[in-house]
Amino acid sequence: MTAILPESTTPTPAVDLEAVSKSYRRGDEIVHVLDHFSFTVASGDFIALMAPSGSGKSTLLNLIGGLDHPDQGRIRVAGTELAGLRESALTRWRSRNIGFIFQLYYLIPVLSAARNVELPLLLQPLSRAERAKRVEAALTLTGLPNERHHFRPPELSGGQQQRVAIARAIVTDPPLLLCDEPTGDLDRAAGNEILELLKTLNERLHKTILMVTHDPHAAELAHRVVHLEKGLVGELRAA
């Protein structure tokens, strides 16, 4: 007799998109960016997503992070259905569940590295001392030298700025990191160091990572490389 696993023992995927559609209006034209797009990321996975420019990669990350809403379809992140959250609940949910890492870092130039990393913690009821402790721990984990924790972003190299941005993304200890071309603005050596750091976060801290990238080195580090040729239409399959 075949044993059937009860549904509750199936691990909840980190990300689960079901027939998601998203279009934008551009003048008179409607651009269908995602068309009934289905996609699953297992918890603990490290996926490199490669697709041509303009094919909807950033749109996809924004939808998964609840920064944008789909026209149709269902998005669940770690079992939470995003459509069920109102804007204020969504903001709180995002601050605990998602870390965003962008190509251009998006650090605040007048604040020190440590102050930038502290920002997401201001949404949580923590003492100043507890915030400082977590900020130091996150920055140290990224390998930014101690003496640079109080430098401002313009005083840091690109690779160091990306380390600060990664510290900001992980300081609230979210299970899922969404990375949008995180090495796109770095030279090869600095880019490789950032990829190694992401791999470490995946292996040691068990962060699930969905990374959009054009970086060929990413293919060697990720568990799964997903190539998309024609945009994010229909079922996504690993190449």
Ligand SMILES: Nc1ncnc2c1ncn2[C@@H]1O[C@H](COP(=O)(O)OP(=O)(O)O)[C@@H](O)[C@H]1O
């Ligand atoms: N807010 C927006 N308004 C109108 N069009 C948009 C908007 N965001 C993205 N697009 C369009 O959607 C398509 C996909 O964009 P994007 O997700 O940024 O692609 P990628 O990250 O793969 O380069 C592009 O044609 C882009 O011009």
Ligand SMILES: [Mg+2]
């Ligand atoms: Mg993009």
